[in-house]
Amino acid sequence: MSEALLDIAGLRVTFAGGTAAVRGTAIAVNRGETHCLVGESGCGKSVSALAVMNLLARGASRSADRLRFAGEDLLSLSDTGMARLRGNRMAMIFQEPMTSLNPAYTVGSQMTEVHRRHKGSSRQVATDRAAEMLARVGITAPGMRLGQFPHQLSGGLRQRVMIAMALMCDPELLIADEPTTALDVTVQAQILRLLAGLQRDLGLAVLLITHDLGIVARVADRVSVMYAGEVVESARTNDLFARPQHPYTRGLLDCVPVPGKIRPGEPLGSIPGVVPRVRAGFQGCGFRDRCAFAMPECAAEVPRHAAGEAHDYLCRLAADWSGLRGAA
Amino acid sequence: MSATPAIEVKSARRTFRTSGGLFGTAREVVAVDDVSLAVPAGSVLGIVGESGCGKSTLARLILGLLPTTAGEVLVDGQRLDGMDRRFRAELIQPVFQDPFASLNPRRRIGDIVALPLVAQGKFAGAEIGRKVAEMLERVGLASDMAGRLPAELSGGQRQRVAIARALILRPRIVVCDEPTSALDVSVQAQILNLLAELRREFNLTYLFISHNLAVVEHVATEVAVMYLGRIVEQAPTAELFHAPRHPYTRALLASVLTPEPGLGVPDVGLGDILPDPANIPPGCRFHPRCPVAIERCGSVAPPLLAAAHSRVECHLAVAGAA
Numbered sequence: 197m198s199e200a201l202l203d204i205a206g207l208r209v210t211f212a213g214g215t216a217a218v219r220g221t222a223i224a225v226n227r228g229e230t231h232c233l234v235g236e237s238g239c240g241k242s243v244s245a246l247a248v249m250n251l252l253a254r255g256a257s258r259s260a261d262r263l264r265f266a267g268e269d270l271l272s273l274s275d276t277g278m279a280r281l282r283g284n285r286m287a288m289i290f291q292e293p294m295t296s297l298n299p300a301y302t303v304g305s306q307m308t309e310v311h312r313r314h315k316g317s318s319r320q321v322a323t324d325r326a327a328e329m330l331a332r333v334g335i336t337a338p339g340m341r342l343g344q345f346p347h348q349l350s351g352g353l354r355q356r357v358m359i360a361m362a363l364m365c366d367p368e369l370l371i372a373d374e375p376t377t378a379l380d381v382t383v384q385a386q387i388l389r390l391l392a393g394l395q396r397d398l399g400l401a402v403l404l405i406t407h408d409l410g411i412v413a414r415v416a417d418r419v420s421v422m423y424a425g426e427v428v429e430s431a432r433t434n435d436l437f438a439r440p441q442h443p444y445t446r447g448l449l450d451c452v453p454v455p456g457k458i459r460p461g462e463p464l465g466s467i468p469g470v471v472p473r474v475r476a477g478f479q480g481c482g483f484r485d486r487c488a489f490a491m492p493e494c495a496a497e498v499p500r501h502a503a504g505e506a507h508d509y510l511c512r513l514a515a516d517w518s519g520l521r522g523a524a
Numbered sequence: 525m526s527a528t529p530a531i532e533v534k535s536a537r538r539t540f541r542t543s544g545g546l547f548g549t550a551r552e553v554v555a556v557d558d559v560s561l562a563v564p565a566g567s568v569l570g571i572v573g574e575s576g577c578g579k580s581t582l583a584r585l586i587l588g589l590l591p592t593t594a595g596e597v598l599v600d601g602q603r604l605d606g607m608d609r610r611f612r613a614e615l616i617q618p619v620f621q622d623p624f625a626s627l628n629p630r631r632r633i634g635d636i637v638a639l640p641l642v643a644q645g646k647f648a649g650a651e652i653g654r655k656v657a658e659m660l661e662r663v664g665l666a667s668d669m670a671g672r673l674p675a676e677l678s679g680g681q682r683q684r685v686a687i688a689r690a691l692i693l694r695p696r697i698v699v700c701d702e703p704t705s706a707l708d709v710s711v712q713a714q715i716l717n718l719l720a721e722l723r724r725e726f727n728l729t730y731l732f733i734s735h736n737l738a739v740v741e742h743v744a745t746e747v748a749v750m751y752l753g754r755i756v757e758q759a760p761t762a763e764l765f766h767a768p769r770h771p772y773t774r775a776l777l778a779s780v781l782t783p784e785p786g787l788g789v790p791d792v793g794l795g796d797i798l799p800d801p802a803n804i805p806p807g808c809r810f811h812p813r814c815p816v817a818i819e820r821c822g823s824v825a826p827p828l829l830a831a832a833h834s835r836v837e838c839h840l841a842v843a844g845a846a
């Protein structure tokens with residue numbers, strides 16, 4: 197594949213209060229591929245996604261070395277140009293459905309509006325399409341649901357409405373921010389299979405933000421791990437799980453609880469400490485307050501190392517610093 | 525057991541009427557259908573089940589935020605309606621599923637977390653400030669978060685604000701609806717460890733709704749599985765996870781995605797046609813999707829098979845067998 201469908205490099209977002217939420221993120225998503233973005237709560241995943249969609253809150257400033265979608269430069273695109281792409285060729289599923297569903301309008305009017313605006317379709321065509329999409333995300337009695345208001349739906353129904361709405365116009369890129377947190381595991385599996393089908397049939401590219409490392413393992417082609425506003429490790433999925441390099445990635449993978457292997461009464465594993473406050477001008481490794489391997493030099497700029505093909509990480513330690521796990 | 529349960533639900537039912545939308549006919553959704561349960565003080569009842577099966581509705585019935593259509597709910601042996609608000613706030617607190625919708629967007633985080641204390645009217649300003657700072661720290665939020673508005677936080681940070689607000693009064697019962705769904709595994713562990721600590725220290729009772737089965741296995745002492753408004757199976761946690769009896773419970777457990785690359789997403793054979801809560805199938809409500817259904821399942825509702833600590837509704841379940 198020559199050029200990635202979504203190509204982000206050096207993305208930075210700073211908020212009015214001085215918080216540097218995203219500090220030089222680079223992510224590329226190819227057609228037909230799922231790229232998962234994981235990382236500690238508050239590390240800048242949603243802000244990165246909102247920055248791509250140009251939907252940041254007022255008072256936020258965005259810059260990037262490169263921000264391209266399907267060969268088009270999003271940085272120089274006008275607001276109307278962006279509005280033409282958003283919800284159409286690139287769609288987003290937001291982390292909290294109630295932030296983007298309007299409580300005053302029915303599900304049906306919100307879903308059909310997108311299609312009519314972008315595709316110029318009639319009310320009837322758009323309604324049929326909406327009912328079809330609701331059915332595809334596993335919602336029965338779509339007719340009833342189209343006539344309901346968001347507060348009349350359960351959390352998982354709202355989340356599926358968001359997914360259906362994002363897929364209304366057959367986007368080329370889907371940015372999905374924690375799209376299945378309100379779904380039970382059987383419905384979640386159904387949604388993940390639906391997305392896989394769209395990737396196979398239509399070449400849909402997915403940037404999937406999730407805390408669920410089970411989902412990551414099962415659906416991702418590539419994984420990027422963020423910490424304190426930076427991508428600290430990026431690799432193909434198998435590689436990341438087999439040979440995690442960054443101390444944060446290793447810590448994170450060690451915390452995953454697996455059902456059936458839980459010891460009740462014992463505390464769950466976690467990484468001690470909290471994310472530092474990162475303001476503009478912050479220097480050095482963002483993980484150093486919590487890292488067991490921190491050295492004074494970690495407070496200066498740390499290098500990005502390669503750990504094999506298409507695998508890199510941001511840390512002073514050389515690759516495979518404590519031996520290959522599971523290689524013995 | 526003679527002690528008063530912390531939560532007792534007796535044959536609770538809740539329906540919603542909904543306008544027919546494009547079909548034009550009004551329909552009735554049965555969100556909670558004849559649910560009975562008792563949660564002993566100091567225990568944790570985990571509730572799992574299909575999206576839309578009535579978990580949040582049940583939580584709202586228990587919290588007294590929604591009246592039952594039929595049946596009764598008792599919290600610490602009392603009805604919540606008519607109870608003094610301040611007393612009630614110290615008895616039972618909610619953590620809602622959608623943190624953004626449950627936090628006042630115009631109030632600062634510090635004020636949101638302080639509000640339950642302020643409403644009690646018996647704490648001095650300095651004490652409130654100290655308690656809020658301590659609580660924010662315990663849920664892993666930096667002190668500068670106190671001055672921010674909800675919109676200025678990440679999803680997981682907002683969720684932790686909702687938890688801090690629920691715990692600040694040290695209520696005896698906490699109803700948690702997906703309390704850690706927006707947290708990474710490490711922060712989630714911190715929060716769950718905090719909940720466990722508080723429970724040990726103060727003998728708290730939790731009702732814990734979650735789609736994350738590993739989390740439920742860890743925190744719950746007992747687990748109830750809901751399907752289309754009913755509890756179809758309930759058992760002590762270890763028993764439910766190691767010897768599930770209801771086919772729906774088995775399908776849930778088989779659908780869990782363990783972090784093993786290359787295995788893909790399993791298809792457990794439930795089909796893609798989900799149930800319609802406004803049109804509940806006759807017989808066993810799970811029969812159109814049940815991979816092991818027998819003929820009787822389509823017409824005869826399975827009987828409740830109850831033992832001291834477990835129960836199941838399925839024609840194939842055998843009394844006494846686990």
Ligand SMILES: Nc1ncnc2c1ncn2[C@@H]1O[C@H](COP(=O)(O)OP(=O)(O)OP(=O)(O)O)[C@@H](O)[C@H]1O
Binds near residue numbers: 212235
């Ligand atoms: N409008 C805002 N003003 C100031 N700070 C903000 C604003 N929005 C987000 N932030 C901060 O930016 C950082 C990154 O937030 P973001 O929402 O991207 O986190 P996240 O990685 O998506 O976390 P989560 O997993 O909890 O959703 C957080 O520390 C958050 O507090």
Ligand SMILES: Nc1ncnc2c1ncn2[C@@H]1O[C@H](COP(=O)(O)OP(=O)(O)OP(=O)(O)O)[C@@H](O)[C@H]1O
Binds near residue numbers: 348380540
């Ligand atoms: N105010 C309401 N008006 C109409 N229907 C409602 C209302 N509240 C809930 N319902 C319906 O009741 C059913 C159960 O909803 P509930 O929110 O209890 O599900 P849930 O088990 O919490 O699901 P999820 O896991 O998706 O959050 C759904 O079909 C929902 O649409």
Ligand code: SF4
Binds near residue numbers: 482488490494498512
């Ligand atoms: S750069 Fe230093 S502090 Fe950061 S992860 Fe590597 S060893 Fe730890």
Ligand code: SF4
Binds near residue numbers: 770771772817
């Ligand atoms: S009663 Fe029949 S349909 Fe229902 S769960 Fe049991 S076997 Fe399946």
Ligand SMILES: [Mg+2]
Binds near residue numbers: 242243373678679680
């Ligand atoms: Mg987020």
Ligand SMILES: [Mg+2]
Binds near residue numbers: 581701
């Ligand atoms: Mg719910």
